[in-house]
Amino acid sequence: MDPISPTYSRAAILEAEDEEEGNGEFDGVEEEQVIEGDFTFRAVFTGLLVGVLICATNLYLGLQSGWVSMMALQSALVGFALLKVIPDALPRLFPRIRTFTPQENVILQTVAVATGTMPLAAGLVGIIPALEMMTVEQDGRGPISLSYVNLVLWCLAVAFFGVFLAAPLRRQVIIKEKLVFPSGTATAQLIALLHKAPPPSRGFATPTVAYRALSRSSRSLSRERGINGEQAANNHKGKAQDIMGGSGWWVLGISFAASGGLTLLSFMFPIIFSIPIFDLLGLPFGTYPASEWMWYFTPSLSYVGQGIIMGFPVTLSMNAGMLVGWAILSPLSKHMGWAPGKVSSTNDGARGWILWIALAIMIAESIISLLPITISYISTSIRHYKQRQTGPKVFQSSSPGNSMDGDYFEPLSDEDDDPEIEPPERLVPFSWIKWGLGGSGLLGVGLVWYVFGSDGIRPWATAIGLVLASVLSLIGVRALGETDLNPVSGIGKISQLLFAVLQPNNVVANIIAGGVAEAGAQQAGDLMQDLKTGHLLHASPRSQFYGQLIGSLASVFVSSAGYKFYTSVYQIPGPQFTVPSAGVWLNLARLLNKGHLPSHVIPFMLIFSMFFTFTSSIKSLRPYLSSYPLILNLIPYLPSGIAFAVGFLNSPSFSLARLIGGYVSYRTSRNNGGETPLLAIVAASGFVLGEGVVSVVMLCMSSAGLGPVSCFGCGLGDGGYCSGGCL
Incomplete structure (x- = not known):
């Protein structure tokens, strides 16, 4: 999105x-050019x-x-x-x-x-x-699958x-x-x-x-x-050299090939994309393997690329949500009997239990x-309406091909109201x-x-x-x-x-x-x-x-x-x-529609939604806090509620890979005015597109009956790619 x-x-x-x-x-914005032949x-x-x-x-x-x-x-x-x-x-x-x-x-x-x-x-x-995903028991009717x-x-x-x-x-x-x-x-x-x-x-x-x-x-x-x-x-000049010098296209091609190659390799050896390295740690999962709690590592270059494009602050918020959701609340709900089902279940498992907390955060x-934007829009609309009612008016008749199909008027006193710079034949007619x-x-x-x-x-x-x-x-x-x-x-x-x-x-x-x-x-x-x-x-x-x-x-x-x-x-x-x-x-x-929430989830939904209501309100009030520098200095460190909630929705493997990309963005931006270099973004684009394109190849291979070359190491807990590829 x-x-x-x-x-x-x-x-x-x-x-x-x-x-x-x-x-x-070049004459800035004062001299407008009409370029023909773009379509x-x-x-x-x-x-x-x-x-x-x-x-x-x-x-x-x-x-x-x-x-x-x-x-x-x-x-x-x-x-x-x-x-x-x-x-x-x-x-x-x-x-x-x-x-x-x-x-x-x-x-x-x-x-x-x-x-x-x-x-x-x-x-x-x-x-x-x-x-x-609908069921007769919960929804009164079975699933709807469209042809x-x-x-x-x-x-x-x-x-x-x-x-x-x-x-x-x-x-x-x-x-x-x-x-x-x-x-x-x-x-x-x-x-x-x-x-x-x-x-x-x-x-x-x-x-x-x-x-x-x-x-x-x-x-x-x-x-x-x-x-x-x-x-x-x-x-501007540094970025132009990155792309125009040709290095950018080599980076795009190499990153695309690397991501696609790793994805294809993971199809042949699924363990590559569900490495159970957290089983060596054990905590905070007690006697259960960490992979049964969906803790494994997916070295996906696509998600590393996403992390580069998202940036370090967003990936940090996402991983903070991952730790709270999957390392604290998930084991808590399981051990307390609030989510007795399989951890990966969205119905009666820990995954479904923490999903409600994520939903509360997102809504809040x-x-x-x-x-704020609703209030701003309403106030702006009222102000413009009053200007149109009280200000001097200029009427303009419609003409063939004009973008407006009827007479309309503009307040001359509105200094921000610039005339349309495009000729009528390049605009979308109002009748259309x-x-x-x-x-x-x-x-x-x-x-x-x-x-x-x-x-x-x-x-x-x-x-x-x-x-x-x-x-x-x-x-x-x-x-x-x-x-x-x-x-x-x-x-x-x-x-x-x-x-x-x-x-x-x-x-x-x-x-x-x-x-x-x-x-x-x-x-x-x-x-x-x-x-x-x-x-x-x-x-x-x-x-x-x-x-x-x-x-x-x-x-x-x-x-x-x-x-x-x-x-x-x-x-x-x-x-x-x-x-x-x-x-x-x-x-x-x-x-x-007369549903019910899982056991003991409401207090957690209220606590987290109230916290992110507060943080979101502080961010929305930023323009009015110029007299409070201490609060302004703290705003950049407030977590993003949406990113935090996505850490709940995704299994830890995706968030960890994004964190690697976010850290790459942070390191490369330190000597670049605080912004991720364009060359790094080009590489990230190759990572994302490479895995996406090869996924279609994998889809064709699976539909043709081809499967993994080896399932060595698979079958550990809920190991995403691994268990899916070797079933």
Whole structure:
């Protein structure tokens, strides 16, 4: 949900721009250029190829650990390599007709992101597995398993509504309010760097993280900002040398090959990815082997790469949660008889017991983070309304091709209200938006009713879910633009709470309605990041709109096929793919529909939720604490509640591997102005993509009946890959 992008120091950007302005080559933001010809076949086709790769990676990572990535930065990097670096190196084999432009790269990464994020938008790593986990005893009906055709129809139901939601918000939040959208801004800076173009703006982006927890708690887990909310970023020229000198592409290729090779080796010898080194320690697990408590080590380069991109503070929070959840609360619940089942069980085992504490933490932090931006949005809307009512007005008539289909007026007194810089033919007509929202809404309501029937969710309830997505997406997009955090977890939980009243005693309706509302808000936020990137690099908004529609449509079939492929080969949930986010969705739906909590878990839920309510409130009040330097100095050291909770959801092996990557990020950033070097991020991208791509190869091998070469050392406790590969 999910990108870290290189950021540049304000001084470096201004210095570069001043030099270019002095030479008459670049006139900052005052002189806007319109670049034509960005929507090309090669950009769209390459974007689809890269998007399919990202889609496969996100399916694999999401089903395994509940964590995915938007990967806009990786899309731009790989696309640049495919259309610029490779033709330059092999001109006879890959001749270029014309120069690959930054604007084409924007379209490429837009298509790739729309294709790659469908597993999250359609709930293939959360909602759909949750429906398959239902039982007659607990939910009143058996599991719901969709066929490939019905899965395609479900994906079609939620694929386009968010795209049409994003288009009309662009003018307000990007043109008028100039929200920074840190990840989108930083991706634009990277594309400009790759193409040796002038820096796209005088602004700078705060460092962010690429990965999103599939509790859908956020667009990303943002690193804590410094005292003034601004941190030093990477040096522009140094980063350019890293990439342009060719070393970056060698690093990307080597890291991709290393990660893929290790993953393939683990398929042949599963013990590699479930090394029981903690059995030598014993404590705090008494006489039981540590592996029976899910303590083993997975040397996955993909998760090391995730740790590099997340950064040290986030991985520290995650590992703090891992220690509290898996080394303290898990043994406690088992020994006290509160979770008598198998440790790995999400029903009556320690894993299911601590999951409720994680859910309480996520809800507390998500809602608290949602409140300030909600208040800000309401107050801003009221202020703008009063200005429009009292200020002088200028009327502008619509014209053929105009982006607005009717007369509209603007208050002349609003100094922040800049005119649209794009000509009408490059904008998305307002009539398209109106018909698109209506058509995609009707399509969604009809397809959801067809797929799940009257026993699932009523058509009127689906329609309410879409309306809720429309309203809450305004808040989510604004939050994303200001903080790089989209509080879609809060949106999902609000939807589930609402539908517990609208359609009580219906777990299916509760899950689907929450997913529909969240999908629209999440997709609108993700696509708004792309529009910010395109705005800074002068790519056509209409071309990006086409790219988003094409990528979303293609991913409907790719994502559905990938999910059915995984479920046909592996047990889901199972030893290798635990699908932790599905448990969060299902357990909350059960609780809201006359469910009950495990024994003695409520006091722990209250204690941890109160603690993270407090820490989240302190972070939200940061702008008002300038008179309290002691508190401001402590804020960067407060743990991230979402990351802490993910430490509960994932088994320790994943968190430990991420901690290694976080430490690498910390060490490499010490001599780089406090920011992870771009070359390290390139290596991390190779690590993540390598394991994701080879996982598809492993899937094909498993479906063909191939298995491990040796199961030596397997069968120890709940050893993830090991036990899954050797069963």
